[in-house]
Amino acid sequence: MIRFENVTFEYAGGTHTGVYGLNGEIHAGQTVLLCGDSGCGKTTVTRLINGLAPHYFDGELTGHVTVAGLDTAAAPGGLAAIARHVGSVFQNPKSQFFTLDVTGELAFACENFQMPPEEIRERIAAVAKDFHMEDLLDRPITNLSGGQKQKVACASVSTAGPDVLVLDEPSSNLDARAIAELRAIIALWKRQGKTVVIAEHRLYWLDGLIDRAWYLRGGRLEREMSGDELRNLPDDERRALGLRPVRAEQIAGAARMAGIASPAGSTRAGLTRNDATRAGSTQAAGDAHALSMPGASYAIDHFSYTYRHAKAPTLDVPEARIPADRVTAVTGFNGAGKSTFVRCLQGLDRRCKGDLVPPAASAKPLDRKARLNACFTVLQDVNCELFTESVLDEVLLAMPEDGELGSEADREARVREILASLDLAEVADRHPLSLSGGQKQRVAIAAALASGRDVIIFDEPTSGLDMRHMREVAGLIRQLADDGKTVVVVTHDPEFALACADDVLAIDKGRVVDAYPLDAAGAVRLAGFLTAKV
Amino acid sequence: MNFATASYRGILRLDPRTKILFTLTVGAFCLTMLGGSGAAATVIRSVLTAVSFVLLAVSGRPRSAMVFLLWFALAWAAAEWVLPHVGGFLGWFIYATLGMTTQTLPSAVASYWLLFTTTAGELIAALQRARVPQSVTIPLAVMFRFFPTVVSEVRQINDAMRMRGVHLGGGKASEMFEYRVVPMVTNSVKIADELSQAALTRGLGAAPTRTSIARIGFGWADWLLIAGCAACFAALAAQGLF
Numbered sequence: 001m002i003r004f005e006n007v008t009f010e011y012a013g014g015t016h017t018g019v020y021g022l023n024g025e026i027h028a029g030q031t032v033l034l035c036g037d038s039g040c041g042k043t044t045v046t047r048l049i050n051g052l053a054p055h056y057f058d059g060e061l062t063g064h065v066t067v068a069g070l071d072t073a074a075a076p077g078g079l080a081a082i083a084r085h086v087g088s089v090f091q092n093p094k095s096q097f098f099t100l101d102v103t104g105e106l107a108f109a110c111e112n113f114q115m116p117p118e119e120i121r122e123r124i125a126a127v128a129k130d131f132h133m134e135d136l137l138d139r140p141i142t143n144l145s146g147g148q149k150q151k152v153a154c155a156s157v158s159t160a161g162p163d164v165l166v167l168d169e170p171s172s173n174l175d176a177r178a179i180a181e182l183r184a185i186i187a188l189w190k191r192q193g194k195t196v197v198i199a200e201h202r203l204y205w206l207d208g209l210i211d212r213a214w215y216l217r218g219g220r221l222e223r224e225m226s227g228d229e230l231r232n233l234p235d236d237e238r239r240a241l242g243l244r245p246v247r248a249e250q251i252a253g254a255a256r257m258a259g260i261a262s263p264a265g266s267t268r269a270g271l272t273r274n275d276a277t278r279a280g281s282t283q284a285a286g287d288a289h290a291l292s293m294p295g296a297s298y299a300i301d302h303f304s305y306t307y308r309h310a311k312a313p314t315l316d317v318p319e320a321r322i323p324a325d326r327v328t329a330v331t332g333f334n335g336a337g338k339s340t341f342v343r344c345l346q347g348l349d350r351r352c353k354g355d356l357v358p359p360a361a362s363a364k365p366l367d368r369k370a371r372l373n374a375c376f377t378v379l380q381d382v383n384c385e386l387f388t389e390s391v392l393d394e395v396l397l398a399m400p401e402d403g404e405l406g407s408e409a410d411r412e413a414r415v416r417e418i419l420a421s422l423d424l425a426e427v428a429d430r431h432p433l434s435l436s437g438g439q440k441q442r443v444a445i446a447a448a449l450a451s452g453r454d455v456i457i458f459d460e461p462t463s464g465l466d467m468r469h470m471r472e473v474a475g476l477i478r479q480l481a482d483d484g485k486t487v488v489v490v491t492h493d494p495e496f497a498l499a500c501a502d503d504v505l506a507i508d509k510g511r512v513v514d515a516y517p518l519d520a521a522g523a524v525r526l527a528g529f530l531t532a533k534v
Numbered sequence: 535m536n537f538a539t540a541s542y543r544g545i546l547r548l549d550p551r552t553k554i555l556f557t558l559t560v561g562a563f564c565l566t567m568l569g570g571s572g573a574a575a576t577v578i579r580s581v582l583t584a585v586s587f588v589l590l591a592v593s594g595r596p597r598s599a600m601v602f603l604l605w606f607a608l609a610w611a612a613a614e615w616v617l618p619h620v621g622g623f624l625g626w627f628i629y630a631t632l633g634m635t636t637q638t639l640p641s642a643v644a645s646y647w648l649l650f651t652t653t654a655g656e657l658i659a660a661l662q663r664a665r666v667p668q669s670v671t672i673p674l675a676v677m678f679r680f681f682p683t684v685v686s687e688v689r690q691i692n693d694a695m696r697m698r699g700v701h702l703g704g705g706k707a708s709e710m711f712e713y714r715v716v717p718m719v720t721n722s723v724k725i726a727d728e729l730s731q732a733a734l735t736r737g738l739g740a741a742p743t744r745t746s747i748a749r750i751g752f753g754w755a756d757w758l759l760i761a762g763c764a765a766c767f768a769a770l771a772a773q774g775l776f
Contacts, residue, residue: 050735080740088735094686095728098679098738103747104655111744112737120747142682157736348693376697383721384687385694387713397713398698433720447698 001164001195002026002049006063009044009053018059019044020219026197026212028163031190033206033213033230034199037242038466041219042199046166048072049197051082068163084113087157091169091464093149102136102144102152109160123159130188131155145335147178154185165189167198171205172464175333175492179205179532201466202493203246205532207231215241244467244495248534251494252527296359297321298455298486303344303354305510315340315510317354322455322505324359327477327487329501329518331530337510338490342459345488347371358454373400375455376448380463382440386432391424391443392416394432398447418449422476438469445476456480458489462496474499494530498523546592550652550660552756557644559763560586564640569770578766583640585762590647602643609635654678659746668742676729680722687721688714 003025010018019041026032034042047053051072054061056079065072068085075081087109090096099105103124110120128134133151136144141152150170157165167186171179183205189196190209200206213230215223223241225233230246238246245251298321305315315337322328332338344352347368355365356374366374376398379385388394395415419425422442427435432443441461448456458477462470470493477500481487491497497504498518504526506514516522560582562568569575583606591599613632620628658671691714752760 052731052735056731056734077740079734080737083735083737083740086735088732090728090732092728094683095725096732098675098729098733098736099654100679100682101653101655104653107655107747108738109736111746112740114741114743114745117745117747120745124747142686160737343693346693346697348696372696373699377693379690379694381690381721383724384690384717387695387716400699433716451698 001028001030001068002197003066004048004063005066007048007065008060008062009048010060011044011053012058012060017041017044017219019048022063022221024214024221024224026195028195029190029193030211031186031196031198031206031209033203033210034197034216035201035203035213035243036216036222036466037468038201040216042214042216043168044219045214045216046088046168046197046199049164050086050088050166051075051079052088055079055082080112083109083162084160085162086164086166087160087162089150089153089157089165089167089170091172093146093153093173096153097141097149097156100142101138101140102133103138105141105152105156106137106159108156113160120159123161127155127159131158131185145178146173147175147181147334150174150178151181151185154182158189162194164195164197167196167200169199169201169464171200171202173460176494176530176532177333180534183209183532183534201244201464202495203230203244204248204251205534207247207534215243239467242467244470248531251498251531252524295323295326297323298359299357300345301355301357301365303341303352305340305344305351305353307351313510315344317341317344317510317512320505320512320515322486322488323503324486325481325484326502327481327489327500328503328505329497329526330488330490330505330507331492331497331526332507333492336507338492338507339459340510341507342377342457342488342490345371345455346375346377346457356455374453375457376451376453377457377459378441378444378448378461380460382437382444383433385444385447386440389431390429391419391432391435391446392428394443395419395446395450399450400452415446415450418446422446422449438472441473442476445480449480454484455486455488458487458491460490460492462491462493467495470496471499492530494527497526497530546589546755547753548651548759549750549752549756550648550657551664551750552752552759553648553652554660555763556585556589556759557641557648559766560644561641563766565637567637572773574769574773578769579640582766583643586640586643586647590643590650593647593651595647595650598646599643602639602646606636606639609639653748655746656748656750658744659748660750662743662746663750668739668744672738676726679729680726683725684718684722687718687725691717 004022007022008018008020017039022045034045036042044053047057048065049067049072051067053059054073061073067082070082070085072082097105098108106124106127107120110123115123124137128137131151131154133155136148136152141149144152150173154170170182174182179202186196186198186206186209198206210227210230212227213225214221215225233241233243233246235250300317300320300322302319303315303317304313306313330338330341343349344354345356347370350368352368355367356371357363357365364370386394388397392412392415395418396411399411399415416425416428419428422445424439424442424446427439432440435443461473461477465473474496477487477489481502489497489501501518503517504515504522505512506529516525518526563575563579563582569578587599587603590602609632612628613636617625617628617632654675658675661671661674662668695713
């Protein structure tokens with residue numbers, strides 16, 4: 001169905017890793033995984049299949065890519081001709097919809113291919129039934145959750161009936177429930193005899209679906225494995241390849257290890273052992289014991305958030321604790337209220353009600369306005385918080401002008417110190433937008449440090465990161481806690497939470513439903529909660 | 535301002551072309567004051583204004599129609615009873631405000647109704663039937679698709695700025711406008727780029743025309759409204775004011 005013959009593709013300008021000397025064949029009906037580090041070239045392979053390379057992305061292509069009998073580079077009609085055979089699903093649900101309503105979106109590809117309206121309506125009805133999404137039809141896309149959006153994206157390529165489906169990191173923004181649904185969709189395509197190619201970092205949810213896996217490094221196909229080989233990779237070898245867990249048990253397994261020997265070392269291991277003795281008593285949220293943790297902590301006093309026109313509050317947390325100088329993971333499904341919780345904690349708008357009581361006995365409770373200057377959030381989309389023309393200015397902007405560092409020179413010296421500690425010293429004078437994704441995120445962290453605030457919040461910092469980068473971010477976050485910051489991390493990625501957090505606050509339907517230390521028992525509990533049933 | 539997302543709202547369904555014609559007619563008479571202050575034009579203006587409110591009310595937005603109507607009535611009443619007793623700069627100011635309100639409100643109501651009751655799909659299908667080429671309809675569709683995205687980007691940027699004390703009343707108010715544009719533009723460009731990729735891999739531009747599942751076409755209500763609009767222009771022409 002798909003054949004690569006001596007394919008080399010280099011992007012014009014050399015901005016991204018291309019693909020070099022690729023040979024291989026994917027047979028009809030197979031499900032193939034493309035894996036490897038960020039920048040290994042797997043996205044480029046997906047673009048070679050759906051024709052975006054070389055038709056949309058300029059570059060030099062040698063060799064032949066054949067999809068469903070079409071030579072993609074030479075096909076008359078270009079992208080549109082390939083589009084009849086290949087459906088593509090992308091990572092970002094924000095930017096892959098062309099219309100505003102679900103029905104229109106499902107019709108979009110069929111309308112482009114000039115199918116008769118009656119037939120399109122029949123196809124939409126059939127796909128909606130297969131995908132169990134009849135209730136979504138006619139709804140505005142902007143109101144859907146991330147998981148629902150990804151479902152619509154899959155359905156909208158399905159209506160036109162392509163033989164090949166290409167997915168580029170489809171699970172990056174999804175929680176366990178949505179991942180389970182995505183898995184069901186891929187299983188359906190497999191049953192329908194479609195050829196499916198998936199580029200992914202998170203792998204456990206594909207267990208049992210993958211026929212073959214291509215491991216890429218530096219744009220070359222370094223290793224080809226059967227599904228069983230991938231599944232049975234010894235843990236050491238898998239980690240050496242930089243691959244995330246390939247089976248759900250491995251997450252829980254890593255959890256058990258994390259509980260006993262803390263990866264971060266430091267004070268955390270000691271605390272964790274103390275907590276282990278308490279683990280038996282942690283139960284439901286209403287239980288006051290469950291919410292109290294050892295050591296000093298920030299206390300949440302009646303947080304609530306009510307949207308305009310809504311009758312009941314979306315978030316209602318009468319009481320909860322955030323241990324000081326530690327990392328607390330705030331977890332829950334998409335739409336559970338995690339982001340609203342963060343809004344409230346940061347005090348971003350008038351609708352945030354409630355106080356945050358600092359651990360020091362003499363400290364005053366922080367109301368919403370006080371929290372605006374006591375907490376600092378690193379946003380999920382760091383591009384939204386890069387304003388200035390140099391990294392240095394960017395970090396200076398976050399530094400309070402009335403702090404103890406009075407003079408301009410002192411302030412700049414301090415910023416340079418922070419940049420050096422985050423491995424950013426060399427890019428201090430570059431434009432923030434010219435940096436890589438990881439560097440941008442570190443600039444945002446530098447800004448958080450420069451703000452001098454005690455509570456630092458991360459909103460989904462690892463969506464779409466490979467294992468190496470995920471561990472790097474986890475390490476940075478641990479460092480913040482070791483330096484005496486209180487860190488709150490919002491995530492629905494169990495692997496990441498286990499790598500960086502000390503405690504867990506679980507949120508569901510706008511309530512804190514569980515709070516426990518991330519000791520051995522807690523780790524297993526967390527992995528069970530955040531891992532999709534496979 | 536957003537396009538509607540469901541095609542069936544309220545009891546009345548009109549073809550998008552009819553809606554555009556009506557909105558343009560209201561604009562011509564009420565906004566640009568076609569026909570001047572003649573008696574016929576005044577009557578036409580009152581009728582068009584009233585019809586705008588009625589259309590909005592029967593299209594599933596009775597409450598918005600009431601609010602607009604109340605607003606209009608207040609402005610009109612103020613012009614009638616308050617304005618004659620106020621002079622000087624204040625009088626001029628009130629006069630200008632009320633004049634603008636009464637002049638723009640009917641067009642605002644009609645445009646709101648047009649956007650609220652028409653899905654992007656219907657609009658494109660209708661324009662295509664009116665032989666408008668894809669090079670016009672597709673950018674138009676993208677534009678409307680873009681509004682909600684840009685709004686949500688701006689919200690996030692605002693949050694980031696507020697955390698840095700860059701807000702009205704904060705210490706750094708002067709930077710407020712300067713810094714906003716950069717992330718907004720770069721993010722919009724990135725989204726537009728990804729959006730193009732998604733659209734092209736789904737066959738946009740595969741053929742010179744597209745089919746459409748939007749159910750459009752003229753019914754009796756369309757002909758009635760079209761005839762009404764034609765009558766307005768005919769009345770003016772008869773008076774020789776064209």
